[in-house]
Amino acid sequence: MATIRDVAKLADVSVSTVSLALSNPGRVSQKTLEKIRSAVAAVGYVADPLAQSLARGRSKMIGLVVGNVGNPFFGDIRRELENYALEHEHFVLITDSSGKPEREQALVEHLIGLKIAGLALAPSSFGADYVKFVESIKVPMVCFDQKVAGIERDFVGSDNYLAGAMLTEHLLQLGHRRIAFIAGPQHMHTASERYRGFMETMASAGVEVNPNYVVDGQFTRSAGYEAAMRLLIQPERPTAILGANNAVALAALQAMQELGFNCPGDISLCMIDDVQWSNVITPRITMVVQDTLKLGGIIARRLLQRITSSDAAAEPAQDFVLSPKFVPGNSCRRV
């Protein structure tokens, strides 16, 4: 591998001039610039990014830390960030915390050790210690998906209250009153907001919520399955189930199918967030989806702003909250 000194020797200039010419072509004379350019081409010089990062104290890499790269929700976000970063000569490193806060922390520290230029983080935890940890991150960053109280950082996400409210209203309009809700972990902002959207919409409609109809599905498939089962074995069954995310709703569908219930004949079902292949699932689930493409675009632009412009870097933290979209299916019937 050719080094900058090889270039300098061949172009008969000093190493510092080569470095200067390459990073700021306007500040050297036309003649030397050409000499250097042809020398670069001759020896096939490519700067060592590691050495550059060490000397500069920062690299051209952007860290993306998510809880589950397999989740299609992150797919668009990742893609948008990658494309946008590429346009700005940056390079995205994806890491997966498997939703474990301690691993997330280790990953973030590793990335910072790599002197990343910026960080896009989907927080996996909450609480004072966690906030302290995130706030200790000095690198330009954008949080997304999960809004964590107390973190003074840019945040990009969806209006989860609205998401819960929209589906609740939809079920109410169809005449449902016995509506069950499979909730997520309440310490998560998305989960508690969706829950609040459900409860408040029910309340404003003057419909009382049967406490047995609110079960905890932890946003996971297995807990959602158990929660759904608890709903289905009640003597006075709900006529509709609202799943706070895709995993618990589909787990509920599975439970219904296994017990022999027909959806929407016996019980209606709707959910927040899409899954891959949702349109070959029978019935097509009525859902509210996030505009992941747009979310990804905002995350990407905001992060690169903060990275490339010192003005933007100094701006106070800002929240970007998008409205989710209603996608009708045929999993909810009028009663």
Place this chain on the structure above:
Amino acid sequence: MATIRDVAKLADVSVSTVSLALSNPGRVSQKTLEKIRSAVAAVGYVADPLAQSLARGRSKMIGLVVGNVGNPFFGDIRRELENYALEHEHFVLITDSSGKPEREQALVEHLIGLKIAGLALAPSSFGADYVKFVESIKVPMVCFDQKVAGIERDFVGSDNYLAGAMLTEHLLQLGHRRIAFIAGPQHMHTASERYRGFMETMASAGVEVNPNYVVDGQFTRSAGYEAAMRLLIQPERPTAILGANNAVALAALQAMQELGFNCPGDISLCMIDDVQWSNVITPRITMVVQDTLKLGGIIARRLLQRITSSDAAAEPAQDFVLSPKFVPGNSCRRV
């Protein structure tokens, strides 16, 4: 951030002794080791991985390059690799080529610039130029999923011929003769092997394959959809469809649903490779799945062998081919 010189000063030894003590504690005296250890603790020293990589010429990072991190097939592989790497103090960087060879190449070069210790690559292309590119990679590496002819590197994957043959045999045993095959891009090893498995099994059963029944689905949802439509509008329709991967098979299911065909009543369907949530898709598709967990384990172990042991690094390239597993559903009926 404390540097190694701070430690050296505090412990009253030279920088080189500190470095030696930290990387090889056995080669310094007990007394100095303790002095250094307490100095490290006192200043909170953590070695800068970037500086280490630069000096050593290699880092503790492992690159994982795939075509689509969202594909659940990669999920288990990634997880296995991450866990195993973590046990050996390595750290996985995931990158996504979106299936584009030129981006894959750029990513690989970037990773090599980062002086990664090893590379797990799911090849996205083929042909002489591509082989030359991959062979030019000097870093310890393991290829997986797609076997590329001409590449002399460890390969981990499944027996795709068997996968195609198993499902074909299954359909034949159920009495089907008019069996259609939605193929993948024939230049891909997985696709051509699955196709071969289909054709040869049909041939050995003495069943002629109607050329109109073999269509190209490109392994993608959109092409698979079109291909399925072409099958379904034929006057003499097939009684069963075998999808060469999950995307084309589910696209076929969608097409069938849209046209009003019942599966398996009118047409049976089976596929190679699972998808998330396949058990809430109606009907449950009969399929052959890869043992992704095991694949991931082999990839991880093999790669770390080559990284950590110079003996293993010198071994010739080896193929690890696993048998896929039959998973019955209820999408195929006896005729």
Place this chain on the structure above:
DNA sequence: GATGAAAATCGAACCGGTTCGATAGTCCGG
């Protein structure tokens, strides 16, 4: 107590760049 080998430690060079203050050269107005 001298001798020699092994063990412990050190100094300097190096990895491959960046950056900044200093120096040399150029151009212009007075």
Place this chain on the structure above:
DNA sequence: CCGGACTATCGAACCGGTTCGATTTTCATC
């Protein structure tokens, strides 16, 4: 023709470690 202001280039220090040959220390042996 001289002083001043730029412009172009350079040298050296630095980023934060590793590594290897050289030097010093230790210790057993004679």
